[in-house]
Amino acid sequence: MKHFLQTSRRASRSPEDPAPPAGRPVPLRRQRDYRLLFTARAVTETGTEISRLAVPLTAAALLGASPAQMGALTAATSLPHLLFGLQAGALADRLRRHRPVMVGCDLVSALAMATVPAAWAVGVLTVPWLVAVAFVVGTCSAIFRAAAFPHLTTVVPENRRTEALAGFQSAFAVATVGGPGLAGLLVQLITAPFALLVDALSFLASAFLIRSIAAPENHVPAPPRGMWTEIREGLGAVARNPVLRALCGAGVTINFFGGAFMALFVIYSLTVVHLPAGLVGAVTACFGVGGLLGAAVVPRLTRRFGENAVVTCAALLFPIDFATTALVSGPPWRSFLFLAVSAVISGLGVVAFSICMGTITLREAPAELRGRVNATQSFMIQGVVTLGGLGGGLAGELLGLRPVFWISAAGVLTATGWILLSPLRHFSAARTP
Template sequence: MIPVFQQVPLKKQRDYRLLLSARAVSETGAEVSRLAIPLTAAILLGASPVQMGILTAVTSLPYLLIGLQAGAIADRLGRHRPVMIACEVISAAAMATIPAAWIAGLLTVPWLIAMAFVVGTCSVIFRAVNFPHLVTVVHESQRTEALAGFQSAYALASVGGPGLAGLLVQLVTAPFAILADAVSFLVSAFLIRRIAAPENHTPAPPRGMWIEVREGLHAVVRHPTLRALCGCGITINFFGSVYMALFVLYALDVIGLPAGLVGGITAFFGVGGLVGAAVTPRLVRRFGENRMLAYSVLLFPIDFVVAALASGPVWGKFLLMSASALISGMAVVFFAVCMGAVTLRETPAELMGRVNATLTFTIQGVLTFGGLTGGLLGSLLGLRPVLWIGAVGVLLTIPWIWLSPLRHFSPREAR
């Protein structure tokens, strides 16, 4: 007999709506801080380039420091929701200290760095426990649609968040704009607290932190499908980070786009994400996750190639790069949603947290190295040649998927 909740459309399920709303609010708040914190550091506190670099790097540093351990902890927990709520409340408190310290005349760049590290740490733990928690809220048959919903929320935040951030900075100045992020964390905690689905996760018995961490690593390395997803994710994030490290400089200085048009291209990437999130569930029902993964990686090099070839009048460059950004935004969401669904499908329940943490640790952690590599290569070779290197490098995502078990489509996918 099919469970009752499986028959209810996902958008009508109260618990899923609460979880989706929590992520949408929190991500929008994070977009505000992503602009307001650097502005506070650079304009109001006179941060040096080194301090700005540290401030940027410290947000992803927790992935490298505790990402794997967070996954082991997630698998040990019988209930994930209280930890998620605690992470949001602590993050809210950390963000609220920034305007408070500014009023008191105590705000410094090290303070901003410390608070960014606290929020980054909470984000790592939240993501580690949220992945297995999703299994409690959403039935297996609806997880692809649920993951697409989250990607839609992230894309909406990336499109609308920067505009909201700019408006708030203009109206109340950067330190007080950060209050919006603090409020968003509290709203997220409140919405998660209202989720009623019972948590039935069976905690893994503790056998020592590093033993459990190694089990998560081995699960990814030894499983051909998970290994392929991990390798592909590392590849696209590394070369994508190389690209993003140079994109603004390249667009402004090499091909002469005005700053406003550069922002417009970025917005088209977010719009592509929205479109991708909207159509992915329908495409997956028709073609399946494996086929979607196989075809999405074919689209990854487009942005690199179009940018490297960009020439001619400003409007022509803008239109071509906007179109490629739109396609790339769709492709990234296709891949991210299907990767999440396949990971849920292929991972044993008792290893869910550790496998997710291993993938997050490797795929997110490589962003730091990609950015550093892009900056170094750009200074040595020039900006346009590095884009061609990125285009060639991102082609390596194709064999990761097409030479893995993911190349074998199910009967539904082979139609």
């Protein structure tokens, strides 16, 4: 989930921050290096959406994977973030140049994905092979994200980072809306394993685009003091800073109850609300539409009200989708309309929160700790999704589906407590671009 304060400090300009442009700022879309970075993000997000459908289809439909194997395949994608996320953050802070690491991760991911259609063509593809590929790509993703966060300061000046992060979120939203349809078309035309060639090509394109960025990298690396010492410094930076601590606490709360919600949403939609499978997919697309809307309006809102106000209001939007889902009943078409509208609101809230969180983190985290702070947040916020999903599934068995959604709505509302009890509650005056 991707900002002034009267009580929190404004981070001083770090050595790697480009000087702000003189006069009227040039739109980011006209700045070559940002266009390259944005395009790299857009093509990889689209490729990821294709593999999100093609990989499980390959496992279930073509290889006859068991439920346990499907669970292992899903876990293999996220497990590297828990195993290596903190270490990746420490390594990112040690680097003088992040771009070669990002390019290397893309190339390894492309090679791993390309082995799937090759193995299928010669008849040796197995479910363990898919699990290994998912683990390799997940590991590369964890390292790439750790390096990409501090690298952003090389390409985008401090006063344009909200706009830059909004652009990245818009790429994700477009992929969420159009990716599943493209994936389905490719699977129909060339089968699921060969559809993964498109994902492999997207990684190659990303590597080429990132390699073409010209901005010099002048990051001052943190001196190595031992891996676990450096990891503890990242954990301590988040724990001691009241703003970073509040953002992390709010993110953990949101994702825990969000994990419980998502664990039950599909089965609830099909068996209780009686939505056709196509309309369930359409609700997901509406979430992407909300994300596009959020990416478009958040930069303007933050210029007018500041990131603190926007992130607080975004947190207040999360319970709407959960409560609406718990309330819907009646004809499927009416339920779909309510769920679609609430999904748009939820998508807007998620993107607004993510953008502001990213900008505030860049503002608050010391330059030499940015990689570790981002890795600490990702480790905790993404890791808790698994716990939320397990808890939601167990609660659904014991209490029923609707009660879990009501509990989730009430629980996610408590995320605002983290923000309102921190310096983020102090809103700034309007700012000019």
